[in-house]
Amino acid sequence: MRLAFILSEIGSGLRRNVSMVVSVILVTFVSLTFVGAAGMLQMQINQMKGYWYDKVQVAVFLCSDGSTAASCAGGPVTPEQQDSLNTLLESPAVGQYINDFAFESREEAYDHFKNQFSNSPIVDSVTPDQLPASFRINMKDPEKYQIISETFSSQAGVETVIDQRQLLERLFSVMNGASLVAVSIAGVMIVCAILLIATTIRLSAFSRRRETGIMRLVGASKTVIQLPFILEGVIAAVIGAALASATLWAVARFFLGDFMAQQYPDTAFISAGQTLILAPALLLLGACLAGISSLLTLRRYLRV
Amino acid sequence: MIRFENVTKVYDQTARPALDAVNLEIDRGEFAFLVGASGSGKSTFLRLVLKEDRASSGAVYVAGQNVAKISSWRVPRLRRGIGVVFQDFRLLPQKNVFANVAFAMQVIGRSRSVIRDTVPEVLKTVGLEGKEHRMPHELSGGEQQRVAIARAVVNRPGILLADEPTGNLDPTTSMGIMGILDKINQNGTTVVMATHDDDIVNEMRKRVVELKNGVVIRDEAKALYTSMIPVVGQSRRLKDASGRETPDEAPGESGAQR
Numbered sequence A: 001m002r003l004a005f006i007l008s009e010i011g012s013g014l015r016r017n018v019s020m021v022v023s024v025i026l027v028t029f030v031s032l033t034f035v036g037a038a039g040m041l042q043m044q045i046n047q048m049k050g051y052w053y054d055k056v057q058v059a060v061f062l063c064s065d066g067s068t069a070a071s072c073a074g075g076p077v078t079p080e081q082q083d084s085l086n087t088l089l090e091s092p093a094v095g096q097y098i099n100d101f102a103f104e105s106r107e108e109a110y111d112h113f114k115n116q117f118s119n120s121p122i123v124d125s126v127t128p129d130q131l132p133a134s135f136r137i138n139m140k141d142p143e144k145y146q147i148i149s150e151t152f153s154s155q156a157g158v159e160t161v162i163d164q165r166q167l168l169e170r171l172f173s174v175m176n177g178a179s180l181v182a183v184s185i186a187g188v189m190i191v192c193a194i195l196l197i198a199t200t201i202r203l204s205a206f207s208r209r210r211e212t213g214i215m216r217l218v219g220a221s222k223t224v225i226q227l228p229f230i231l232e233g234v235i236a237a238v239i240g241a242a243l244a245s246a247t248l249w250a251v252a253r254f255f256l257g258d259f260m261a262q263q264y265p266d267t268a269f270i271s272a273g274q275t276l277i278l279a280p281a282l283l284l285l286g287a288c289l290a291g292i293s294s295l296l297t298l299r300r301y302l303r304v
Numbered sequence B: 001m002i003r004f005e006n007v008t009k010v011y012d013q014t015a016r017p018a019l020d021a022v023n024l025e026i027d028r029g030e031f032a033f034l035v036g037a038s039g040s041g042k043s044t045f046l047r048l049v050l051k052e053d054r055a056s057s058g059a060v061y062v063a064g065q066n067v068a069k070i071s072s073w074r075v076p077r078l079r080r081g082i083g084v085v086f087q088d089f090r091l092l093p094q095k096n097v098f099a100n101v102a103f104a105m106q107v108i109g110r111s112r113s114v115i116r117d118t119v120p121e122v123l124k125t126v127g128l129e130g131k132e133h134r135m136p137h138e139l140s141g142g143e144q145q146r147v148a149i150a151r152a153v154v155n156r157p158g159i160l161l162a163d164e165p166t167g168n169l170d171p172t173t174s175m176g177i178m179g180i181l182d183k184i185n186q187n188g189t190t191v192v193m194a195t196h197d198d199d200i201v202n203e204m205r206k207r208v209v210e211l212k213n214g215v216v217i218r219d220e221a222k223a224l225y226t227s228m229i230p231v232v233g234q235s236r237r238l239k240d241a242s243g244r245e246t247p248d249e250a251p252g253e254s255g256a257q258r
């Protein structure tokens, strides 16, 4: 009986203030979408770390016809230079830092390139002789990159030494920056959401002060009087959180899963399923936001 | 049933107290009128009984309990034992008569079947049978006040507080309301009624407690609106202050006119 009563009170409360309830839903939706976007970026970073860190290599690019670097002044790499580099890689002095290495010829580099950018028109304008040959080195400890770099960059026939891990780190720091921005926006939006929920509850309490006044007089408990207001805010916020979760899922499913995966076929994007991990957290966060802000409001405006 | 021990209520430190060292006891089953000029502290007295406000000093006992010692989560239980009626009825305009009365039972968690049985019975006591489905705006003032009384007593409180329940009604309708209150009192409910209505007080001949500036200046059984042993000039002045009397009407006469 009491439950049915509370539910009907919530229903009438929601109907009475439709526009405020809709704005609470939208504000929590937007703020929690930003929170979720930050979460998704972090998940994506972890995913890429897991995928790339055991694949990243140190690449020792060899001089080719088109090389303009000072170390390539002597023209393209000679077979002798290439042999001595090979010997150096096999020597114990260098070998203790590396797991294995492989030579990638210009044709192989071209094939990789074609695969990597299969959807892009750039493929057609690139020819094998524009791409340098390289030694691909898998490090035992990627942190020891400096030693390899120092050893090889001074060798004849080497154009440059590149640590792919550093390229990734740069990408990750951009992504981290983006998730920080998302969190900051989310913070501001959450403040908006809390204030808006507080205002909504206050208006709702005001428009129903006649009922609550009578409830107080006939001895309704604090729970029966206040719960409908609290749940009103919580329901609106949870709807917002559900919308945010659905949006994140859709982004992962359609933007990352279809569009981005096609553009960057060898990048591991998070799956739509993974974003569902964020949903319970967002729902809980939404419910807590509304619950706390309505409790604080009611303490001041709905004395029992 | 209700006992005030040296109760003082100060709302505003700079003004005089709304109640000043009031000592009063109202027994179980009694019917008492609270009279006095506007601002004399009648509503304040009723608010203290309900624990709507705290006494500044002294103790208020309701049904043997010191209300100051009731923790906030048990206040609802205190209020379930007290029915309240106001001058302005305070019905819910979008609910019909039945729903208005049922509301008082719903919010304290009574079952649907108990509500279905009790509400018509109470509506009958206040003389509203057959009007269950009327909306408040389809009722006269007297009928609306009957709904309010039905709502106040539907949970069978031991005490009924009425703050000027006839303030908006004509004399005949008022007497009808008094009949209902009297009937409720006959059934064992303690009734305390604040009023300015001298006709009613004179007609009922119940206990009269008169307040003036927060002080009890008279407490008489089976009394009239104005004292039988008048302090010269005072009762006349009180009536003028209430603003409800015609100035040419002499004190005590109005009762005789009925």
Ligand SMILES: Nc1ncnc2c1ncn2[C@@H]1O[C@H](COP(=O)(O)OP(=O)(O)OP(=O)(O)O)[C@@H](O)[C@H]1O
Pocket (backbone or CB within 6 Å): B011, B012, B017, B018, B036, B037, B038, B039, B040, B041, B042, B043, B044, B045
């Ligand atoms: N909430 C309040 N805050 C401050 N002062 C108050 C408050 N309520 C009442 N008062 C003051 O307390 C005094 C007693 O008021 P109270 O309402 O008890 O009078 P009353 O006898 O019920 O008057 P009336 O017959 O007009 O209803 C008045 O001087 C009033 O101004």
Ligand SMILES: [Mg+2]
Pocket (backbone or CB within 6 Å): B042, B043, B044, B163
């Ligand atoms: Mg009053």
